[in-house]
Amino acid sequence: xxxxxxSNIRIGFYVCHCGSNIAAMVDCPAVAKYVExxxxxxxxxxxxxxxxxxxxxxxxKDIAEFKLNRVVVASCSPLLxxxxxxxxxxxxxxxxxFFQMVNIREHDSWVHTDKAEATAKAKELARAxxxxxxxxxxxxxxxxxxxxxxLVVGGGIxxxxxxxxxxxxxxxxxxxxxxPSIGGHMAKFDKTFPTLDCAACILTPKMSAVGTHxxxxxxxxxxVTKLDGYVGNYTVxxxxxxxxxxxxxxxxxxxxxxNCVYKEPKFRDEFNEGLGKRKPVYIPFPQATPQVVAIDPxxxxxxxxxxxxxxxxxxxxxxxxxxxxxxxxxxETFLDLKVGTxxxxxxxxxxxxxxxxxxxxxxxPNVYTALEIERLVNTSGPTGGHxxxxxxxxxxxxxxxxxxxxxxxxKTNRWCSRVCCMYSMKLAHLLKEHTGAEVYxxxxxxxxxxxxxxxxxxxxxxxxxxxxxxxxxxxTDWAMSKEEMEEGKLIIRVEDTxxxxxxxxxxxxxVLATGMEAxxxxxxxxxLFNMSxxxxxxxxxxxxxxxxxxxxxxxIFIAGACQGPRDIPDTVAQxxxxxxxxxxxxxxGHIEQEPNTAYxxxxxxxxxxxxxxxxxxxxITFDTGKKKAVINEALCKGCGTCVAACxxxxxxxxxxxxxxIFSEIQGVLAHE
Amino acid sequence: xxxxxxxxxxxxxxxxxxxxxADLAGVSRLKYAxxxxxxxxxxxxRVDPQFILDALAKGADAVLIGGCHPFDCxxxxxxxxxxxxxxxxxxxxxxxxxxxxxxxxxxxxxxxGEKVKRVINEMTETIRALGPLGIPQKFAAWDQEMEAxxxxxxAGEALKTPCxxxxxxxxxxxx
Numbered sequence: 001x002x003x004x005x006x007s008n009i010r011i012g013f014y015v016c017h018c019g020s021n022i023a024a025m026v027d028c029p030a031v032a033k034y035v036e037x038x039x040x041x042x043x044x045x046x047x048x049x050x051x052x053x054x055x056x057x058x059x060x061k062d063i064a065e066f067k068l069n070r071v072v073v074a075s076c077s078p079l080l081x082x083x084x085x086x087x088x089x090x091x092x093x094x095x096x097x098f099f100q101m102v103n104i105r106e107h108d109s110w111v112h113t114d115k116a117e118a119t120a121k122a123k124e125l126a127r128a129x130x131x132x133x134x135x136x137x138x139x140x141x142x143x144x145x146x147x148x149x150x151l152v153v154g155g156g157i158x159x160x161x162x163x164x165x166x167x168x169x170x171x172x173x174x175x176x177x178x179x180p181s182i183g184g185h186m187a188k189f190d191k192t193f194p195t196l197d198c199a200a201c202i203l204t205p206k207m208s209a210v211g212t213h214x215x216x217x218x219x220x221x222x223x224v225t226k227l228d229g230y231v232g233n234y235t236v237x238x239x240x241x242x243x244x245x246x247x248x249x250x251x252x253x254x255x256x257x258x259n260c261v262y263k264e265p266k267f268r269d270e271f272n273e274g275l276g277k278r279k280p281v282y283i284p285f286p287q288a289t290p291q292v293v294a295i296d297p298x299x300x301x302x303x304x305x306x307x308x309x310x311x312x313x314x315x316x317x318x319x320x321x322x323x324x325x326x327x328x329x330x331x332e333t334f335l336d337l338k339v340g341t342x343x344x345x346x347x348x349x350x351x352x353x354x355x356x357x358x359x360x361x362x363x364x365p366n367v368y369t370a371l372e373i374e375r376l377v378n379t380s381g382p383t384g385g386h387x388x389x390x391x392x393x394x395x396x397x398x399x400x401x402x403x404x405x406x407x408x409x410x411k412t413n414r415w416c417s418r419v420c421c422m423y424s425m426k427l428a429h430l431l432k433e434h435t436g437a438e439v440y441x442x443x444x445x446x447x448x449x450x451x452x453x454x455x456x457x458x459x460x461x462x463x464x465x466x467x468x469x470x471x472x473x474x475x476t477d478w479a480m481s482k483e484e485m486e487e488g489k490l491i492i493r494v495e496d497t498x499x500x501x502x503x504x505x506x507x508x509x510x511v512l513a514t515g516m517e518a519x520x521x522x523x524x525x526x527x528l529f530n531m532s533x534x535x536x537x538x539x540x541x542x543x544x545x546x547x548x549x550x551x552x553x554x555x556i557f558i559a560g561a562c563q564g565p566r567d568i569p570d571t572v573a574q575x576x577x578x579x580x581x582x583x584x585x586x587x588x589g590h591i592e593q594e595p596n597t598a599y600x601x602x603x604x605x606x607x608x609x610x611x612x613x614x615x616x617x618x619x620i621t622f623d624t625g626k627k628k629a630v631i632n633e634a635l636c637k638g639c640g641t642c643v644a645a646c647x648x649x650x651x652x653x654x655x656x657x658x659x660x661i662f663s664e665i666q667g668v669l670a671h672e
Numbered sequence: 673x674x675x676x677x678x679x680x681x682x683x684x685x686x687x688x689x690x691x692x693x694a695d696l697a698g699v700s701r702l703k704y705a706x707x708x709x710x711x712x713x714x715x716x717x718r719v720d721p722q723f724i725l726d727a728l729a730k731g732a733d734a735v736l737i738g739g740c741h742p743f744d745c746x747x748x749x750x751x752x753x754x755x756x757x758x759x760x761x762x763x764x765x766x767x768x769x770x771x772x773x774x775x776x777x778x779x780x781x782x783x784x785g786e787k788v789k790r791v792i793n794e795m796t797e798t799i800r801a802l803g804p805l806g807i808p809q810k811f812a813a814w815d816q817e818m819e820a821x822x823x824x825x826x827a828g829e830a831l832k833t834p835c836x837x838x839x840x841x842x843x844x845x846x847x
Binding site for chain 2: 077078079080103105106107108110111112113114117118120121124125128527530532533534535540552553596614616637638639640641643644645653656658661662664665666668669670
């Protein structure tokens, strides 16, 4: 074949059918045939599955047989399989960076509808890669050691399980929790579906194990404020909020609480969803870990507007006595931690039921959220497990549970929260057990996928809980007639879609099964840890199927409901997976860094210093003797901002150097 | 393929947000116009204005740059650096007579597959309405003029040639 061929570059080109994923929209043989005519291309093939073992072996065989020294694969996104093919190229005996990938699946066959157009696009993208790869240089993967310690952010069941897994494997773990105690939402639950295990019985032993584990440093009432560094070598700044108690000295005796100048608890108890009261000095719940009290400066008499006034007689300090655990002068402190890997388990928040005013939450006292009911049926809850309405004495005789509040609704949250059907049934069972009331469940669809879940539904049907299919229109206290027993009740108006008519059913108590949504500050956390969020606000995993606990930032993993709504078994499984991923990194001992760093061609640098202020990582310094800029490769993260700014063109970014990109531009535009 | 004239758009997408968003558009099987050719960079801060000029000079009818939203850059602030250069370049392109709409900067996060589709479709329509930029053809025309002029000079007629022979070269490159 007679075609312009410079030097000794020998390119092998492969276009993947990806079954029919690509081949259905792109004429792969035509692409292969076209690429054969391009300069330096020695070999051009199309193959059904390039990423399969035979596909990779084909590359290796061809490298040897045809003396290829460059390889281009046109298939899926490089974010998915670049690593795979670099490995194949390396196994074939070439430097792994003599490889370029062309994305003709996500960026072409899947998004276009005209086969001729899609094929033309594939050809142009392939041409760009062929021109580019000729410019590629051999690069070395840099290995940096990994710090063996790990950080877990969020002390719910996911964080607890991840921390325990790592700690049991002998790794040092820092567990940061923003509340005074770990436990998260699970600590508030009464029983767990479908087995009806008591949540506290299965959770609290794990909590205290965390508290006493020699490998776990528990930082409660703390928040991560800053993250620096890169995978294997993160520096994390943790803010320790003042709880006005010296943790090491507090024994958890709670004498201070008994002796507080407030004789009766007076302030909203967050742990009990406001159904109970607490004092300014408090312990969130009996099994709190650490067993250390906290003082709330917003309500404590010794403070005013959060400022220390010392005007209280401080009976708590007297009660504490020789332990001297109370310190009103405590200030915020900041702690710097060095860790290699991070697991984010920041959980979820429940949907604010006030956003659906038609259900009357906040307007009618006897409309409850599900989480409030969890506390109400709980023996250690504000009423000791006695289910009474807000007047504090009346037991409900009839209860209506409304599913999908803030789920599966275009006006609020579109997704299914996955747990509400199950927990609504659990609450129906518990409420019936506690009060003997008639319980109605209003559902759109019953969703019970899970081990033993459908059986639980059957059990509820047998127990005589009434299930009515229909999205509830409104909850009202307007009684249509005395005869219907509606006076003084809450009336649920719903279209019973199975019976085919609109019903009004009076209840004493209404429970809203609120859905799960991302934490209100998830965006801040996302920025802090350099992650992405999906459009619904939950953290985005690297790949929905193949990398469900990884993020786009190496060494940072996610687990639990911060990634999407899920139940406890799935959360624990994910936490274990995230811990295993972290362990795989730690035990490998080193990280392989993508060699896309920038360097300066010293002879060409004119010493203008344009690049110095551009680097966000202060990787560029100025050598005053030589009057040249110098890049510290260890600090460079390979964004290329300085490269684009250098007026003399003397900064080069490996893997993305100017020649490579200019050839790519030429490739996508060259006329046939 | 439709018989309509198809604009050629070169896109520079950052690895972390916009390229990932384009992958998401693919995974979600969104459908959009096939006129854009994406070049992946690690950060929109890597977009050298020369890349944009080079793309236009080599025959692109438009250039699209995609980066992370403000505050969201994987490299902290590369997107701001990109924005600064972009503003300067836009003024320069305007002076050169290149329509504003031909160069576009968009912040598209990894979750916004839908936005990739919208922006590319919008841009394709806008550029189709504007028509070809055709810089390579203009270069060719200018080269011809220069050759003709050189021929004149060689023929010893340079002195007689009015200065207006230079004129087209200095005019802005509008159509």
